Amino acid sequence: MTDFKFDLLATDGQARLGRVHTAHGVIDTPAFMPVGTAGTVKAMLPGSVAATGAQIVLGNTYHLMLRPGADRVERLGGLHQFMNWPGPILTDSGGFQVMSLAKLRKMDADGVTFQSHHDGSKHRLTPENSMEIQRQLDADITMAFDECTPFPATPQQAAESMRLSMRWAARSKAAFTPRPGYGLFGIVQGGIYPDLRAESAKALLEIGFDGYAIGGLAVGEGQEAMFATLDVTTPLLPEDKPRYLMGVGRPSDIIGAVMRGVDMFDCVMPTRSGRTAQAFTKRGTVNLRNARHQDDPRPLEEGCACPACRDHSRAYLHHLIRSEEILGPMLLTWHNIQAYQDLTRSLRAAIAEGRVEAFAARAAELEAQGDIAAL
């Protein structure tokens, strides 16, 4: 079985073209990872997700440990088999969702105790059992258990939170059982404070991980502050390991982050937007619920290979949304995942050809032209 490794294939300024090798296959980077929260990328068959070009999906430890349960997923052959996704899977550590979803959270230096938002049942996550749960799920990429620093946070709050996460990162590393093709990622924290980001990166490098995530961004700080934080963080990370910006983002966020040396992304935005009638296009988002689409025979986006654009009109998509037909979310989710995969595919081509600046400028220009439906 292959080792978990990252090949840096080309660079264009800070932007990187690469390939991550995992137990269940390769991931060409820059990569966008569709979110499959509860063992399904919502409203899509796994084969359809793969058809968009996605090579890896994300699973949420918090959701899966509560339902159907990590023991059960393991008994059923692991998450790949359970959800019929034979490619690579990344699982988060559970920490972020405990903070955003669970009830009656109680943090201590060792971990966090909480109640399920489904049924109030009591659970506990620590670095050690987060590693164990992610092993049961059979994640190709395991995330260190950390605390996502809230925003805004004072320098002191951000420092304390980051140092706790660094202690947990060391414990995650100690508890992680290496297997060929399986990797563990550390997560740089420190909020918007460059010195804390530097301290965090240094701590993680001393521990040593197979990849480095940048956490605690896209939590309300705005794109400018996010890019500023990336500018001081990615140069601290080793060239020969993949870099993953967690929970990001809109297409322009992704383009800007790629140009700052980020390789991997995940975000619920394309899937969630697909269920609320929002479509991502090269000219920004379009709300298909709007009545101006009702007689529009044109495809949502010319040249897109997804079935929403290939087989249907904006008028039909509008009709599905208005009629609350399940096919509406199905088609718009597919389109949005396709749009994100097309974006990262275009970024990879642009980096390979040394024209990522021109690509980014053109993408910004197109988006500035505004809503495709107004054309």
Add this chain to the structure above:
Amino acid sequence: MTDFKFDLLATDGQARLGRVHTAHGVIDTPAFMPVGTAGTVKAMLPGSVAATGAQIVLGNTYHLMLRPGADRVERLGGLHQFMNWPGPILTDSGGFQVMSLAKLRKMDADGVTFQSHHDGSKHRLTPENSMEIQRQLDADITMAFDECTPFPATPQQAAESMRLSMRWAARSKAAFTPRPGYGLFGIVQGGIYPDLRAESAKALLEIGFDGYAIGGLAVGEGQEAMFATLDVTTPLLPEDKPRYLMGVGRPSDIIGAVMRGVDMFDCVMPTRSGRTAQAFTKRGTVNLRNARHQDDPRPLEEGCACPACRDHSRAYLHHLIRSEEILGPMLLTWHNIQAYQDLTRSLRAAIAEGRVEAFAARAAELEAQGDIAAL
């Protein structure tokens, strides 16, 4: 362009193997037509519907005239183009759904006035404008506008309702514009009363239609009364025209009706059940919400070619249902449509080989063994 016609290819007792030729392709009979109420077979892409073997889908005049509107569908190229279903389409006349869904219905000898269940807007259906709306939708098979006789009904009520429908059938025929490959079906009414069914069939034959539907059944009379009514009705219908039993039914209903000379069926049961966790199998229905499936690694139904059975376990389907994931209804709807298509495909093979009695006996035996999950 081809003429609308029916080839009777083989018989086995009363059961018939046939082929309907329409402007948009052929329909091998016995055929089950998935219901695409509002221009979509709920929770399925049209290509997936076709992949199950379905050759024709049904559209509902009542739903489509209200939203998106027949004028709009016509402007957008007709229902085939609007919903991206290049094959044959049958539309009902709108009468049945006016009675079951619309508000403030007012019947008169000429037609029915009603308010939309969406927004209270006022509409009217008559034989003449039902024909016009179905032409705008571009239905390959147009249904005559009739009144679905309520059940129970006294002989006098059933007679009066049937005679009104026969007058409307004559007006439907007069208002229908013949086009090559497009057909108009009359609907035999008369409740559970053999003499009224005979009177109705005679009236329709005098008018002359391209096919004959049997209406007013599966409304609460029970399978025995339904079969008894078929026994006295199908012998009255011409051999060289297709016969369509409207709104039926469960697999055993379809098998029994095929053995009584029926060729075509439609029912919301497979799609609606798919959205409520009920799966049709050769051993009857299974409720995937039930906790006994939560650790079951077996496919829903061995040998079924649908993605629910081919790619996933009962445990996973159960998890999707419990988690209210859209993929649950998507997979179970697909399975149920596949199960119905497999049933009619098997019936066609059995008729061709002169073993429909044996097939029916075996199907009844399997269903009597009960729920597949208990095995």
